[in-house]
Amino acid sequence: MDGMWMERMPYTFIPYFVTWLIAAAGLQLYSSSVATKPDQLWRVPVGAAIAALPAAALRSLWLGTPLVPMFVLIMGVTVAAGLLVTRSIYAFLFGKQWQKHE
Numbered sequence: 001m002d003g004m005w006m007e008r009m010p011y012t013f014i015p016y017f018v019t020w021l022i023a024a025a026g027l028q029l030y031s032s033s034v035a036t037k038p039d040q041l042w043r044v045p046v047g048a049a050i051a052a053l054p055a056a057a058l059r060s061l062w063l064g065t066p067l068v069p070m071f072v073l074i075m076g077v078t079v080a081a082g083l084l085v086t087r088s089i090y091a092f093l094f095g096k097q098w099q100k101h102e
Helices: 004-026 045-064 068-101
Strands: none
Touching: 004 045, 004 068, 045 068
8 A cells, every 4th residue: 555656646746747837837827927926826726726627637537547526626725735835935035036137
């Protein structure tokens, strides 16, 4: 049981990473003018929510398992929380430094 979650990690990470890249690009989350402003942090959970359903669907297809709505919800909320914490730290610590260079 210990190694089973590691075996399935790529099946979750790769689809979410791909869908996150697309959602984040659409929401301009890679733009320094957005990433460095704390008032733009609302875009992070929106991007995570947008990416969760297609990522879970791709994962289901890849594994040949049914799509479980609770998994989509948990994946979206968990990733949104993690990204929101790290983006908040970045925006509050480094946002003013980047805004000076614009």
